[in-house]
Amino acid sequence: xxxxxxxxxxxxxxxxxxxxxxxxxxxxxxxxxxxxxxxxxxxxxxxxxxxxxxxxxxxxxxxxxxxxxxxxxxxxxxxxxxxxxxxxxxxxxxxxxxxxxxxxxxxxxxxxxxxxxxxxxxxxxxxxxxxxxxxxxxxxxxxxxxxxxxxxxxxxxxxxxxxxxxxxxxxxxxxxxxxxxxxxxxxxxxxxxxxxxxxxxxxxxxxxxxxxxxxxxxxxxxxxxxxxxxxxxxxxxxxxxxxxxxxxxxxxxxxxxxxxxxxxxxxxxxxxxxxxxxxxxxxxxxxxxxxxxxxxxxxxxxxxxxxxxxxxxxxxxxxxxxxxxxxxxxxxxxxxxxxxxxxxxxxxxxxxxxxxxxxxxxxxxxxxxxxxxxxxxxxxxxxxxxxxxxxxxxxxxxxxxxxxxxxxxxxxxxxxxxxxxxxxxxxxxxxxxxxxxxxxxxxxxxxxxxxxxxxxxxxxxxxxxxxxxxxxxxxxxx
Numbered sequence: 094x095x096x097x098x099x100x101x102x103x104x105x106x107x108x109x110x111x112x113x114x115x116x117x118x119x120x121x122x123x124x125x126x127x128x129x130x131x132x133x134x135x136x137x138x139x140x141x142x143x144x145x146x147x148x149x150x151x152x153x154x155x156x157x158x159x160x161x162x163x164x165x166x167x168x169x170x171x172x173x174x175x176x177x178x179x180x181x182x183x184x185x186x187x188x189x190x191x192x193x194x195x196x197x198x199x200x201x202x203x204x205x206x207x208x209x210x211x212x213x214x215x216x217x218x219x220x221x222x223x224x225x226x227x228x229x230x231x232x233x234x235x236x237x238x239x240x241x242x243x244x245x246x247x248x249x250x251x252x253x254x255x256x257x258x259x260x261x262x263x264x265x266x267x268x269x270x271x272x273x274x275x276x277x278x279x280x281x282x283x284x285x286x287x288x289x290x291x292x293x294x295x296x297x298x299x300x301x302x303x304x305x306x307x308x309x310x311x312x313x314x315x316x317x318x319x320x321x322x323x324x325x326x327x328x329x330x331x332x333x334x335x336x337x338x339x340x341x342x343x344x345x346x347x348x349x350x351x352x353x354x355x356x357x358x359x360x361x362x363x364x365x366x367x368x369x370x371x372x373x374x375x376x377x378x379x380x381x382x383x384x385x386x387x388x389x390x391x392x393x394x395x396x397x398x399x400x401x402x403x404x405x406x407x408x409x410x411x412x413x414x415x416x417x418x419x420x421x422x423x424x425x426x427x428x429x430x431x432x433x434x435x436x437x438x439x440x441x442x443x444x445x446x447x448x449x450x451x452x453x454x455x456x457x458x459x460x461x462x463x464x465x466x467x468x469x470x471x472x473x474x475x476x477x478x479x480x481x482x483x484x485x486x487x488x489x490x491x492x493x494x495x496x497x498x499x500x501x502x503x504x505x506x507x508x509x510x511x512x513x514x515x516x517x518x519x520x521x522x523x524x525x526x527x528x529x530x531x532x533x534x535x536x537x538x539x540x541x542x543x544x545x546x547x548x549x550x551x552x553x554x555x556x557x558x559x560x561x562x563x564x565x566x567x568x569x570x571x
Contacts, residue, residue: 094123094165094380096344098388099173101133102126103153111385111405116162119404119415120422123222124157125343125380127167130191130201140193142200147208158213165222165343165380167264168202168247175389177352178463179296179311183391190228195238195246202250210254219257223247224290224343226264227275241282248284261288264343266296269326276334288338288377291327293345295319313348313464317454320345321371328375339377346382351389352400352465354472355455357511359504359560362413363452366562369421370436370448373428381418397514397523397531400465408528410510410535413562416503420448420564434482443491447565451482451557469515473505481556488551488567495570496544496551501537504561510535537564 095115102108103126115121130136134149157164173186192198209218225244244262251258263275263286272291279286296311316322320342328340347364348355355361365381372379383389386403393399398406404415411419425438425446435449453476459467467475505512513534514520520527544553557563 094125094343094378095119095121095384096125096380096382097384098126099128099131099133099171100126100150100153101128101131102388103156104149105387107407108385108387109156111387111409112162113160114405114409115384116160118422119418121162121384123163123165123378123380125165125167125222125224126153127169127171128173129166129168129170130205131170132188132191136201140197142197142204145201145204145208147205150205151212154209154213158217163220163222165224167224167226167343169226169228169243171226171228175351175391176349177465178350179313181463181465183352183393195242198238198243199246199250202247206250206254215255219255221258223251223258223260224264225260225262226290227262241278244286245282245284252284259287261286261290261338261341264290264292266292266294269330272327272330273334276330276336280334280336285336286338288341289327289331289336290341290343291323293320293323293342294349295347296349311349313460315455315457315460317367317452318371320368321375324372324375341378341380342372342376343378343380344382345379346402348402348464350400350464351402352393353402354398354400354467354469354511355459355464355475356400356402356414357398357412358472358475359413359509359512359562360453360455360476362417362503362562363450363560365414365417366421366448366450367452369417370431373431373436381414396519396521397528398469398511406510408532410528410532412511412535413503413509416508416537417450417562420501420562423564423566424448435484443496443569445488445565445567447486447567448563449482449484449555449557449565450562451559453478453480453559469511469519473512473515476559479559481558484555484557486551486553486555489549491546491549491551492569493546493549496546497568497570498542498544498553499566499568500540500542500555501564502540502557502561503537503563504558506558507538508535 137145170191175183177183225247227240248260295314295316297314383402385405386401386407389401423446425440427439429437429439437447439445455475456477459475
């Protein structure tokens with residue numbers, strides 16, 4: 094699953110174009126979006142529930158269904174935020190909730206589900222996912238309406254119409270105490286979730302405030318294994334409270350900032366690969382945030398790169414993060430072995446796919462100032478080591494014959510859009526021919542070796558530079 098953004102973002106031609114690139118090249122099946130009932134979708138005026146216009150919603154859902162993509166719909170509207178750092182926003186729209194009464198929400202939701210079942214048929218809609226996130230702002234602003242009221246009402250509407258539909262929540266950044274409290278309270282509710290969802294960003298509550306500094310609710314947390322630890326803790330809590338349901342990480346990233354150049358670096362590629370390998374088989378859904386730079390664009394994002402969190406730049410240039418998912422998508426069906434810095438799979442017929450990565454921790458300097466204040470040059474040197482990684486592979490039980498080893502790599506010296514842009518002196522107002530040049534060179538470097546097996550064993554070595562990722566395809570020449 095990939096996060097795209099607000100429903101209204103999917104009305105834009107370029108967002109659609111790039112969403113289809115993610116489908117075709119990265120294999121994403123579910124597209125997660127929110128603010129379906131926001132005022133910019135022009136469903137209704139004020140708070141009336143009789144005359145509803147679903148034209149714009151239909152346009153979004155028609156696009157997804159026609160292109161064989163499955164909607165993953167966050168039903169509770171989210172604030173519109175483009176985050177600079179833990180205390181500042183590029184854009185912030187904390188609008189009041191779209192409904193004031195629970196009955197209003199129920200009527201709106203009922204009309205919506207009758208409409209989409211009529212339009213797309215229940216055999217299509219039952220494949221979609223629906224999520225309710227825990228909105229504490231909503232609880233404060235809406236009289237006598239709690240999260241559980243919203244979730245129970247959601248199930249009350251959907252379950253009779255679509256008994257097999259997947260409905261879950263609560264989709265918030267939570268600590269262990271909050272998670273346990275929510276889960277134990279949920280056990281007492283009339284409707285139970287089909288999955289429990291969490292957001293994972295490595296931050297911790299800010300305990301101390303500096304003088305003459307904007308107040309912070311959170312600060313970045315220095316933990317390479319934050320996501321893995323969080324998943325382990327929440328799964329343990331689910332077992333302890335007796336909820337045998339899947340865990341979905343519906344949003345994850347190493348930063349909440351949409352103006353942080355770390356999003357554009359090779360470090361991000363290794364970060365994605367490390368977490369994907371660490372959590373192999375541990376959770377059912379991982380929804381990276383986010384798919385596209387376009388959905389975090391604003392008046393200040395005129396350059397080729399702006400620190401937005403997408404896999405693709407606004408000009409369709411693939412970032413190292415994109416290639417991390419591209420390499421993962423190429424993996425074979427069957428797991429052979431995984432370990433620190435690598436994953437080996439096979440498709441059978443003596444064909445193997447290996448991913449490997451040279452991940453290094455971010456150094457302490459990164460945490461000493463706000464994330465958006467690091468320059469490009471600083472961001473290029475934020476990892477704690479310049480040590481190459483030497484890897485030695487042995488594959489057994491292969492036919493005694495020639496094998497080809499095709500290796501694709503992305504790293505600071507080849508294929509990284511940030512590093513290539515630096516080599517062009519971070520030129521502003523680039524011509525289209527310059528943008529096209531970057532598109533052409535921001536691709537993996539490829540090399541091919543031809544090796545004979547020795548007594549059924551294939552032995553080869555690989556060295557990765559810091560922050561470099563690689564995909565290796567080993568195949569037998571018949």
